[in-house]
Amino acid sequence: MHLIPTQDEVVAVLRETGALREGHFEYSSGLHSNEYLQVPLALRYYQYQRMLSVGLSRLLRANAEIRAMASELSIVAPATGGLPVAFGVCEAVRAKQVYWAEREHDDEPLRFRQYLQPKPGEQVVLVDDILRTGSKLQELKRLLESFGASVVGLAVIVYQPTPRTSTFGTLPLYYLARLEASYYADAAHCDLCARGAPLEKVLV
Numbered sequence: 001m002h003l004i005p006t007q008d009e010v011v012a013v014l015r016e017t018g019a020l021r022e023g024h025f026e027y028s029s030g031l032h033s034n035e036y037l038q039v040p041l042a043l044r045y046y047q048y049q050r051m052l053s054v055g056l057s058r059l060l061r062a063n064a065e066i067r068a069m070a071s072e073l074s075i076v077a078p079a080t081g082g083l084p085v086a087f088g089v090c091e092a093v094r095a096k097q098v099y100w101a102e103r104e105h106d107d108e109p110l111r112f113r114q115y116l117q118p119k120p121g122e123q124v125v126l127v128d129d130i131l132r133t134g135s136k137l138q139e140l141k142r143l144l145e146s147f148g149a150s151v152v153g154l155a156v157i158v159y160q161p162t163p164r165t166s167t168f169g170t171l172p173l174y175y176l177a178r179l180e181a182s183y184y185a186d187a188a189h190c191d192l193c194a195r196g197a198p199l200e201k202v203l204v
């Protein structure tokens with residue numbers, strides 16, 4: 001029943017739920033784009049949350065190393081937006097635990113809740129709804145490593161690389177769909193601005 005959804009099936013769900021929008025958007029980073037994606041809009045429907053996180057967990061379980069350590073694995077999200085995916089993946093992989101990082105204010109570093117401390121040698125899969133610039137996932141990885149935990153993989157519903165996306169070296173990256181939006185560095189380099197398309201500012 002729960003197979004791995006194809007790229008087209010994932011995109012259809014994102015469009016149907018309003019998670020994927022076309023237009024002319026300006027991100028807080030200053031990038032302009034012709035597409036905007038807010039995966040939590042799709043994840044509010046339980047059947048889609050389940051379909052997507054079970055699909056993602058199947059990709060993880062295909063990795064023999066990750067499958068072998070499943071019962072000891074921690075699934076860690078960089079923010080609450082990734083939690084529906086993290087809990088779905090944890091259940092399907094039969095991992096040990098889920099937790100997440102957060103920050104009080106935008107200019108503060110990511111942190112875990114009080115009394116929550118990753119253990120030295122703990123094996124972790126980072127899970128989020130989307131990988132765009134990857135800066136938050138990088139910060140989370142550094143935070144986990146500062147406790148001596150070891151990140152063994154990265155799993156997201158949508159991989160949407162931008163010109164500023166950081167690389168994670170040899171770390172295995174799993175995703176259900178890869179979306180290529182057109183990104184422009186700023187208004188001066190934006191084709192949509194040049195055409196005078198109305199601009200919408202987006203928060204994330």
Ligand SMILES: [Zn+2]
Pocket residue numbers: 024032033184186187190191192193194199
């Ligand atoms: Zn523009």
